[in-house]
Amino acid sequence: MDTILSIQNIVKVYPNGVVANKGISFDIKKNTIHALVGENGAGKTTLMKILFGIEKPQEGKIIYKGKEVRFKSPLDAIKNGIGMVHQHLMLAPDLTVAENLTLGIEPRKWKIFLDTKKAVDIAKKITKEFGMEVPLSKKVRDLPIGVRQRVEILKALLRNAELLILDEPTAVLTPQETESLFKTLKDLKKHGKTIIFISHKLKEVKEIADEVTVIRDGKVIATKDAAELTEHQIAELMVGREIKFERIAPSPKVGKPLLSVKNLRYVNKENVEVLKGISFEVKAGEILGVAGVEGNGQTELVEILTGLRKPLSGSVVINGEEMSGKTPRAIREKGVSHIPEDRMKNGVAEAASIKENIIVDRYYKSPFSKGILVDWKYVTKYVNEIIKKFNVLAPSADAPISALSGGNIQKVVVARELSMNPSVIIADQPVRGIDVGSEELVHKFLKDARDKGSAIFLVSADLDEVLELSSRIIVIYNGEIVARFDDVENLTGKDLGPYMLGVKREV
Numbered sequence: 117m118d119t120i121l122s123i124q125n126i127v128k129v130y131p132n133g134v135v136a137n138k139g140i141s142f143d144i145k146k147n148t149i150h151a152l153v154g155e156n157g158a159g160k161t162t163l164m165k166i167l168f169g170i171e172k173p174q175e176g177k178i179i180y181k182g183k184e185v186r187f188k189s190p191l192d193a194i195k196n197g198i199g200m201v202h203q204h205l206m207l208a209p210d211l212t213v214a215e216n217l218t219l220g221i222e223p224r225k226w227k228i229f230l231d232t233k234k235a236v237d238i239a240k241k242i243t244k245e246f247g248m249e250v251p252l253s254k255k256v257r258d259l260p261i262g263v264r265q266r267v268e269i270l271k272a273l274l275r276n277a278e279l280l281i282l283d284e285p286t287a288v289l290t291p292q293e294t295e296s297l298f299k300t301l302k303d304l305k306k307h308g309k310t311i312i313f314i315s316h317k318l319k320e321v322k323e324i325a326d327e328v329t330v331i332r333d334g335k336v337i338a339t340k341d342a343a344e345l346t347e348h349q350i351a352e353l354m355v356g357r358e359i360k361f362e363r364i365a366p367s368p369k370v371g372k373p374l375l376s377v378k379n380l381r382y383v384n385k386e387n388v389e390v391l392k393g394i395s396f397e398v399k400a401g402e403i404l405g406v407a408g409v410e411g412n413g414q415t416e417l418v419e420i421l422t423g424l425r426k427p428l429s430g431s432v433v434i435n436g437e438e439m440s441g442k443t444p445r446a447i448r449e450k451g452v453s454h455i456p457e458d459r460m461k462n463g464v465a466e467a468a469s470i471k472e473n474i475i476v477d478r479y480y481k482s483p484f485s486k487g488i489l490v491d492w493k494y495v496t497k498y499v500n501e502i503i504k505k506f507n508v509l510a511p512s513a514d515a516p517i518s519a520l521s522g523g524n525i526q527k528v529v530v531a532r533e534l535s536m537n538p539s540v541i542i543a544d545q546p547v548r549g550i551d552v553g554s555e556e557l558v559h560k561f562l563k564d565a566r567d568k569g570s571a572i573f574l575v576s577a578d579l580d581e582v583l584e585l586s587s588r589i590i591v592i593y594n595g596e597i598v599a600r601f602d603d604v605e606n607l608t609g610k611d612l613g614p615y616m617l618g619v620k621r622e623v
């Protein structure tokens with residue numbers, strides 16, 4: 117088989133001295149799906165940014181279709197048939213889907229204004245061709261993150277990408293969306309395209325990839341046929357030790373309810389009733405897991421619980437006090453922490469340092485502050501301990517968040533949210549983008565918080581995660597709770613499936 121891309125001895129040192137790629141070499145065969153895996157901070161995104169002309173390497177060569185290339189910019193890479201879908205999406209939030217899809221190639225050559233109708237026509241044609249439904253005339257700002265991801269992929273396809281780089285495309289997709297993406301990828305392969313696929317979900321790697329390259333700490337550990345490796349073997353190559361995936365033991369003792377939700381209703385801007393009377397309780401010392409296909413009201417529910425949205429009616433009692441409709445700050449002060457589903461939107465301030473992002477909610481309190489002055493010496497010691505405990509890969513506590521890898525940003529958010537002894541934890545996709553080794557760690561911290569008496573409300577698109585962690589499970593479908601399981605020990609994904617799809621209901 118022909119080699120389409122040969123990566124030879126790539127070395128990348130960032131201006132702050134971090135060596136992200138330490139001499140990376142491997143070949144990618146034309147017309148294959150090549151998975152690139154490795155721990156958070158291993159150097160995957162950096163290498164892809166080099167291929168796409170965003171970052172320049174200090175050393176090494178890239179041979180593309182037999183010729184050495186040095187792309188000066190993404191535009192240069194696009195012209196040569198390379199497309200990239202970024203780990204953190206880069207669409208313009210105030211433009212419509214159609215406008216985003218045709219940005220830069222929009223039909224307006226001789227006009228000053230955008231020809232929106234034509235843009236919509238072109239966009240319609242490709243969405244049909246690739247069987248990916250997207251609401252063309254909606255603003256990107258109003259779309260769930262999964263749909264935005266689909267728009268990004270379509271955008272690259274529309275630019276005739278021959279080699280498509282997908283940096284964790286499935287991290288934000290529902291299992292159903294992932295399935296449809298994989299169908300598209302297989303179709304693209306049939307049409308002679310080549311795909312580089314990055315994911316922390318090793319099941320997916322096994323399912324879709326022809327070959328796998330594992331990198332660790334900026335170096336290639338192995339390139340192998342995907343069929344030759346098991347999920348476990350890939351995980352071990354990635355982290356250099358054995359990984360356990362097991363269900364955690366049930367709560368030792370359960371206390372009084374810390375979060376009680378009664379008859380919560382919410383109607384969205386389009387006048388759709390998104391939550392139709394939701395009631396549940398989470399007690400001290402337990403994890404209540406929500407199973408459900410994404411988009412059945414989970415996002416709205418979490419945003420109401422954390423004060424980011426106001427409900428139409430109903431009650432949210434936290435630690436004995438009615439908190440429905442209160443501000444995020446008031447709810448946080450009541451001991452509620454929140455790991456948001458979208459870390460870049462609601463999780464971090466990108467321009468600020470790790471230190472600032474961790475103490476943003478506590479710097480004015482003792483022991484971080486003495487009188488009106490922040491005790492920076494104490495803060496530095498505190499943040500350094502947290503960084504170590506949560507295995508955040510960062511040059512220092514003062515590094516800007518934007519210099520961290522995606523998974524390490526997620527770890528900063530998780531670290532902040534779990535480190536203040538919260539009484540209620542709202543964990544929405546807590547390990548999104550986190551590698552298998554650190555996933556084990558985050559799950560252990562959630563269990564520790566539970567054992568110390570926190571009430572945890574867990575929402576996850578990953579059913580395995582819900583089953584692994586939950587003390588009890590509720591299933592949400594179309595804005596209603598359609599099943600409740602108090603005994604989850606022998607429960608499997610198969611048992612939950614019919615409820616999640618709305619073909620069966622119990623309550």
Ligand SMILES: Nc1ncnc2c1ncn2[C@@H]1O[C@H](COP(=O)(O)OP(=O)(O)OP(=O)(O)O)[C@@H](O)[C@H]1O
Nearest residue numbers: 130136156157158159160161162519520521522523
């Ligand atoms: N702009 C930057 N400036 C300085 N260092 C950076 C920058 N971007 C990334 N790094 C560092 O380079 C290393 C590799 O990061 P990279 O984003 O390539 O990792 P990754 O393998 O994609 O991880 P993840 O799975 O978390 O997305 C990390 O140590 C990271 O902190």
Ligand SMILES: [Mg+2]
Nearest residue numbers: 161203521522
């Ligand atoms: Mg990355």
